[in-house]
Amino acid sequence: MGFLSEALGRVAPSATVGITQKAREMARAGRDVIALSAGEPDFDTPLHVRQAAIEAMNAGKTRYTNVDGIPELKEAVAAKFRRDNGLEVTAADCFVSSGGKQIIFNALMATLNPGDEVVVPVPYWVSYPEIVRLCGAEPVFAVADASTGFKLTPEVLERAITPATKWLILNTPSNPSGAAYTADELKNLAAVLLRHEHVHILTDDIYEVLVYDGGTFATIAQVEPALQARTLTMNGVSKSHAMTGWRIGYCTGPRQLLGAMTKLQSQSTTNPSSISQWAAVAALEGPQDFLAEWREVFQNRRDLVVAGLTADTGLDCLTPEGAFYVFPSCQRLLGKTSAGGTRLATDEEFVLALLEETGVALVHGMAFGLPGHFRLSYAASNAELEEAVRRIQAFCGGIS
Template sequence: MLTISDRIKNIPVSASVSMTQRARELKANGVDVIALSTGEPDFPTPEHALEAAYQAGLSGDTRYPPTDGTPELKKAIQQKFIRDNKLHYDLNEITTAGGAKQVIFNTMLATLNEGDEVLIPTPSWISYSDIVSIAGGTPVPLPCSEDNGFKPLPSELDAAINEKTKWIIINYPNNPTGATASYDDLKSIARILLDYPHVHILSDDIYEHLIYDDEKFFTIAQVEPQLKDRTLVVNGVSKAYAMTGFRLGYCAGPSDLIKVISNINSQNSSGAATFSMAASAAVLNGPQTLLKERATIYQQRRDYVLERIAGINGLSCNVPQGAFYLFINVSGYIGKTTTTGTKINNDSDFVMALMEEQHVVTVQGAAYGMSPFLRISYATSFEQLEKGCNRIEEFCNSCS
C-alpha cells in the first residue's frame, strides 16, 4: 500500500474550499444556498484581457512559455511597480508563476531549511502555514488582537523574532479581516525589522487595489527603502481584475532570490500559460479606471453588510478598509443552542449550523487562526447579500 509522506498527511483541505464544496453539494440537491465563503470577484474579466488571450491563441502563442514570464509581461509588471508603488525593479528582479499562491510556494521551497521559522501575523490566509510546513519550515503565528485592528504591535513583533526567523509574511489589505496598514503602521513594522537583517519580508499585496474610505495603499519596500533588498513583493491579477481562473501571479525582489524561485518554477510547472501571460500584460498595460469603479461597488456592499451585522445582537465587526471580507465576532453565541438543538461550542459549530439550518455558507475564524469569528465575503450581488443577511439574522434571533 502506498504511504503518504509525513509532511503531507497532516495538511488539511482548505476550510474555504471545504465549505464551498459543501455548498455545491447542497445546490446539487436543489437547496437554495447563499455562498458567502469564496474569495473570488463576481465581476467579469475585462474584455481586453479576453481579447489578448484569444489573439495569443490565434497567433500560435501556444508553446512552452519562458519560465519567468514573457518579456512583454515582465515589462508590464515593471511599469506597474513604477506606476502604482514608485518601486523600480530590473527585469531580472521579476518573475511569474501560476498564481500568487504558487509564487509563495516556490519561494518557500527555494529558501526554507528544516528549523527555519516563518512569522505569520494572524488571523491570516489559510494557506500560509500549510505552504511553510510543506516546504519544511515551521510556521509561527503572531496573534494580532481585534482591539489593535488585527495588526501586530511593534513590541509583540520584536519579541516574536529570534535567530531561527527567516521570513515574516505581511498581508495588507488582509485576508480574512480586511484590515489595512497605513504608512505609519508599516513604518513601525519596518523599524523593528531593520534591527534584524537576517529576516526577509514577503509582502503579499494581492488585495492592493481593493481599498476603501479614501485610504491609500502602501507596500513596505516603498515605505522603507532600506528593506527593499530583502523584501519579496508578491501580487497577481486574480483579485483586482477578476481573473482568478487565469492563474497568473508575479513577484519582484533581489535578483539572486528571483533566480532560484524561477528555477523551482521550471521544475514544478514550466511556467504560467502563454495566453494568461498575454491577458495579464494587457490588463496591466491597459486602462486602470475599472479598479476604482469596482472598489466603489465593493465599498457599497461592505457598508450594507456592516449595517446589517450591526443590527444583530451578539455580533460585532471591525470596519474593514480593504479586501472584500468581514471578520465577524460571534462570541455572543458561544454556549447558545439552535432551534434544531445544536449546541454552539465554538465558531466552527456556528458556521456549520448556519449552513445546515439556513443554508448560508461562511468560514470559521479558527481556519484563519483566531476564534470565535466567522469570515464572510461580500464579493457577490446585493441580492445575495440581502438574502444572506436576512438568514443570518433569522438564525441568530432563533438561538437561545
C-alpha cells in the same frame, strides 16, 4: 498510510475549499444556498483582457514560454511596480507564476530548512502556515486580533522574532480581516525589521486595488527602501482584474531569490499559461478606470454587510479598510443553542449550523487561526448579500 509522505501529513486541507465544496454539494441537491465562503470577485474579466487572450490564441502564442514569464509580461510587471508602488525595478527583478499561491510556495520552498521559523500574523490566510509546514519549517503565530484592528503591532512582531526567523509574511489588505496597513503603520513595523537583518519579508499585496474610504495603499519596501533588498513583493491579477481562473501571479524581489524560484518552477510547472500571460499584459498595460467603479461597489457592499451584521445580532464586526471580507466575532453567541437544536460550542459549529439551517456558507475563524470569528466574503450581488444578512439575522435571533 505509509505510502503517503510525512510532509503531506503536516498539512491540513483548505477549510475555505472544504466549506465551498459542501455548499456546492448542497446546491446540487436542490438546497437554496448563498455561498459567501470563497474569495472571488463576481465581476467578469474586463473585455479588453479577454480579447487579448483571443488574439494571442489566434496568433499562435500557445507554445512554451520562459519559465519565469514572457519578457513582455515581466516588462509590464516592472512598469506596474514603478508606477503604482514606487519600486525602482526592471524586468530582471520580476518573476511570473501560475497564481500568487505558487509564488509564495516557490519562495518558501526555495529558502526554508527544518528548524527555520516564519512569523505569520493571526488571523492569516489559510495557506500560509500550511505552506510553511510543507517546507519543513515552523510557523510562529503573532496575534493581531480585533483589539488592534487585526493589525500586527511592532511589540508583538519584536517578541515573535528569534534567531531562527527567516521570513515575516505580511498581507495587506488582509484576507480574512480586510485590515489595511497605513504607510505609518508599515514604517513602525519596518523599524523592528531593520534591527533584525536576518529576517526577510514576503508581502502579499493581492488586494492592493481594494482600499476604501479614500485610503491609500502602501507596501513595505515602498515606505522603507532599506528593506527592499530582503523583501519579496507579491501581487497578481486575480482580484484586481477578476482573473482568478487565469492563474497569474507576479512578484519582485532579490535576484538571487528569483533565480532559485525559477530553478524550482522549472522542475515543477514550468511556465504559466502562455494565453493567460498575454491576457495579463493587457490587464496591466490597459485601462484601469474600471477599478474605481469596482471599488465603489465593494465599499457599498461592505457597508451593507457591516450594518446588517451589527444590527442587534449578538455579533461584533469591525469595519474593514480593504479587500472584500468581514471578520465578525460570534463569541457572544457560543455556548448557546441554535433554533435547529445545534449546540454552538465553537465557531465551526456556528458556521456549519448556519449553513445547514439557512443555506448561508461562511468560513469559521479557527481556519484563519482566530477562533470565535467567521469570515464572510461580500464579493456577491447586493441581492444575495441582503438575503444572506437577513438569514444570518434570523439565525442569530433564534439562538438561545
